[in-house]
Amino acid sequence: MQPTSDFNPSHLAKSLLRRSRQGALATLMVDSGDPYCSLVNVASSPDGSPILLISRLAVHTKNVLADPRVSLMLDERAPGDPLEGARIMLLGRAEQVGAEQRDTLRRRYLNAHPSAENYADFADFSFFLIRPSGLHLVAGFGRILDLKPAQFLTDTSDAAGLLEAEQGAVDHMNADHREALGLYATRLLGAEQADWRCTGCDPEGLDLVADGKVLRLDFPERVTSPGELRKMLVRLAEEARAKRLA
Structure with missing residues (x-):
C-alpha cells in the first residue's frame, strides 16, 4: 500500500x-x-x-x-x-x-x-x-x-556562518528571550507552559526543551546566516504574539 x-x-x-x-x-x-x-x-x-x-x-x-x-x-x-x-x-x-x-x-x-x-x-x-x-x-x-x-539529512553546505554563530544565538535566546521561546512552544507548537529553552538551531529549524520534552520548530524558509536567523526568530515571535489576538 x-x-x-x-x-x-x-x-x-x-x-x-x-x-x-x-x-x-x-x-x-x-x-x-x-x-x-x-x-x-x-x-x-x-x-x-x-x-x-x-x-x-x-x-x-x-x-x-x-x-x-x-x-x-x-x-x-x-x-x-x-x-x-x-x-x-x-x-x-x-x-x-x-x-x-x-x-x-x-x-x-x-x-x-x-x-x-x-x-x-x-x-x-x-x-x-x-x-x-x-x-x-x-x-x-x-x-x-x-x-x-x-x-x-539537512544540507549545511551553505550555512557555515550560521553554524559558527549557533552557540552565541542559543545563549542569547536563553538569556534574553525566554518569553519568545515560550511563545514559540505554546502558540506555534501547541505545547504547555513551561520553562522552555533552546538547545540548538540549524538551517531548517530550532530545537526547544523543557521538563524532558523536546520540540522542533521548523522554519518556513531555510536560514544560512546569523542575520537571516535573527530576522526569522523575530518574524516567528511576531506570528506567535498575533495568534493571541486572532
Whole structure:
C-alpha cells in the first residue's frame, strides 16, 4: 500500500532525528558477530546525524571499534501502545569524532544532555557520529518506507556562518528571550507552559526543551546566516504574539 498524499516522510524522519534523546543502538558482538542492543542517549549534529557519547568500557563501544556498522532505533515515545507511534531505524557507520569536529558535536550533545558534562571528558569516553546510509520509517498503516540520506539529512553546505554563530544565538535566546521561546512552544507548537529553552538551531529549524520534552520548530524558509536567523526568530515571535489576538 502506498503512503497517503498528505504524508511527508522526510519531514517526519527529520523531526524524529531532532527530537529524540534516547534510542536503541544495535551493534555486532566482537567475537561472535551476534546482534547486541543497548539503550543510549543521543543528540543531533547540525545536519541531523546522531551523536553518541559512549565509554570504551561498554560492550557496544568495543563492538563499534571492531565493526562500525550499527543501526539506531528512535521512536516518538507516544502514550498508549508504542507500536502506534512513528519510529525510524537508521542504518550507518559509527565513527569516532576527530579533533576538527569535536568542539561542535560536544557542544551540541551537552546542550541536549547537560548532565553529561560531569563525565564527557573522562579518559574512557568518546564522541561518535553515526554517518547514515539509509533509514526505515514506520508511521502507521500505509506509511512504511525507506529513505536515503539526502531525504532526511539537512544540507549545511551553505550555512557555515550560521553554524559558527549557533552557540552565541542559543545563549542569547536563553538569556534574553525566554518569553519568545515560550511563545514559540505554546502558540506555534501547541505545547504547555513551561520553562522552555533552546538547545540548538540549524538551517531548517530550532530545537526547544523543557521538563524532558523536546520540540522542533521548523522554519518556513531555510536560514544560512546569523542575520537571516535573527530576522526569522523575530518574524516567528511576531506570528506567535498575533495568534493571541486572532
